[in-house]
Amino acid sequence: MVLFSLVASHRDVDLTTVAKLADGAVGLPGDMVEAGALTGAVALSTCNRLELYGEWDIDPDDASTVAESRRELVELLARRAGFTPGEVSDGVRLLIEEDAAKHLFTVVSGLESAVVGEREITGQVRRALIEAQRSGTASGELIRLFETAAQTAREVGTHTSLGERGRSIVSVALDLADDVTDGLWPERRALVFGTGAYAGATMAALRDRGCADIEVYSASGRADAFTANRGGTPVAADGLPEALRRCDVVIGCSGGSEPMAAEDLPSGPLTVVDLALSRDFDPAAADLPDVELITLESVKLAAPEETGESVAAAERIVDQATRRFRDRRSGRDMSAAIVALRQHTMGVLEKELEKIRKHHGCTGATEEVEFAMRRMVRSLLHEPTVRARQLAEEGRADDYLTGLEAVFGIEVPGAQEPTAEQDPTTAAHGTRPKRSREAGPAPSPAGAHRDPSAGSEPRLYPLPRAVG
Incomplete structure (x- = not known):
């Protein structure tokens, strides 16, 4: 995959x-x-x-x-x-x-x-x-x-x-609001639209700045439950016009289906902060007298830059994490490949040993032959196991997988963690494979569609036209 x-x-x-x-x-x-x-x-x-x-x-x-x-x-x-x-x-x-x-x-x-x-x-x-x-x-x-x-x-x-x-979209937006709004935060009244994660972050940021008079409006009617947990005063739909007239700053965090029309905003000094991705307020509000509109675009332009040293250090950590993730995925590919090679080889060995047991019975000579053959297979599997790990580290896992298919006809399944009974290290140590109960077919991925007449894994590409 x-x-x-x-x-x-x-x-x-x-x-x-x-x-x-x-x-x-x-x-x-x-x-x-x-x-x-x-x-x-x-x-x-x-x-x-x-x-x-x-x-x-x-x-x-x-x-x-x-x-x-x-x-x-x-x-x-x-x-x-x-x-x-x-x-x-x-x-x-x-x-x-x-x-x-x-x-x-x-x-x-x-x-x-x-x-x-x-x-x-x-x-x-x-x-x-x-x-x-x-x-x-x-x-x-x-x-x-x-x-x-x-x-x-x-x-x-x-x-x-x-x-x-501690810079964030909310904090930068409130900094911009502070520059264009009369008074100080402890004296201001704020009205928050929305009850989601951004609304919660906005409430916390307002309190950190000393704003105590915070009202919350939710078009979906969740303001009561939201304020019960986080404080603030809920505003009902019929009380929204009056709440807009009371506030000094209104902050949109809800992303409702329809933005509030500019003509629905009250006259007089008002700072409108629209942090909703799909907009809580009509951009035409910026043309109203005494209204200051701050949008996500405004925040993006005003955002302070981090130091080059901090960014470079973070990028190095990201690069290291990416390599580790890539190596783990390659390692899972190699684990599956080693398991497949081991199962293939042990399958051949068991067939040959069964022939010897049928012909010679359970004699001491048979046990010696079996011991020698298992030791030989163990030795033969050692180098391919070591090479699998080496090639994975070099980013050449595909070479190994292609070789298995070309030489032995082994097609390795999707990258999966080996189970306890499929630990590839047993190939290197020569432990006799455990016999497990016969397993049924692997379950389909969550929600995947399977054609009951197909008898195989569902094909996941191309995208069906019926979706959406």
């Missing part, structure tokens, strides 16, 4: 397009896994990026297949988001295997954020994996990828000064 990431971020497309793509991607991982188009999928959607991580059953070295897979995935996402493929294709990147892993490690470390070094992204990546696990779309390899990303973020936080100043 091939790991990939399809990326649309603030670096390549405008935030309005990112927001629409994010809306189109709702439910996409589950649909694709259920249809058999992907073995696993995780969607990461934040205020400035949409990224779809998944596993494909394609050959990563076949450029035409990769290009066709990308085209179909972009086409599907564009259609669900209300775009034509041509409108978004140039702004969407497809990353494969090691590049996909490195990109996620870079993102979770805050190196790709609008505010470099911000730590909010770590929680967003964690929540993306949790959601995929709840919906049954997170494959084992994707879980390992995201867990390694979390570990990488911890290493960056521990061993570098990146993000030490």
Whole structure:
């Protein structure tokens, strides 16, 4: 299986397009896994990026297949988001295997954020994996990828000064609001739209600055439960106009389906901070007299730069994590290859030993012959086992796998951890293979579609046209 990431971020497309793509991607991982188009999928959607991580059953070295897979995935996402493929294709990147892993490690470390070094992204990546696990779309390899990303973020936080100043999108936005709003935070009234993670971070940031008068509005009616846990005063729908007139700063974190029209905002001095990816307020609000509008684009332009030394140190940690992840994947390939070679060789040995037992019976001579043959096979397997590890370390695992298929006709299954009964080290030590109960067919990936008449694993490519 091939790991990939399809990326649309603030670096390549405008935030309005990112927001629409994010809306189109709702439910996409589950649909694709259920249809058999992907073995696993995780969607990461934040205020400035949409990224779809998944596993494909394609050959990563076949450029035409990769290009066709990308085209179909972009086409599907564009259609669900209300775009034509041509409108978004140039702004969407497809990353494969090691590049996909490195990109996620870079993102979770805050190196790709609008505010470099911000730590909010770590929680967003964690929540993306949790959601995929709840919906049954997170494959084992994707879980390992995201867990390694979390570990990488911890290493960056521990061993570098990146993000030490606590800068985030919320903090930079509130700094901008402070510059254009009369008075000081302890004297100001704030109104927060939304009850999600960003709303929670905004509440905490406001309190840190001394703002105690905070009201919360939720179009979905969750303000009461939200404020019961986090403080603040809930605002009902019929009380929203009055709450807007009371506040000095209104902060949008909800990303509702329809932005508030400019004419619905009250007259008079008001600072509007719109942190919602799909906008909580009509951009025309910026044209109103006495209204200051701060958007994600404003935050991106105003974000302070981290020191080159901190960024370089974080990049080194990301590079190291990427190599470790790549080596682990190669190691799993080699473990599966060694197991396959061992099973093939031991199968031949057992057939020959069975012939000897039938011909000579269980005599002392038979036992001596069996001992000698097992010792010989053990010696023969030692060098291929050592070479497998060496080639994996050199990044030449494919050479070994190709050789096994060409010489012995052994096709190694997808990279999997060896079980206790398939420990490849037993080949080097010559332990007699354990006899296990006959196992049934391997279970399909979570949600994968299987044709009951096919009798084999479902084909996961190309993408079915019916999806979406």
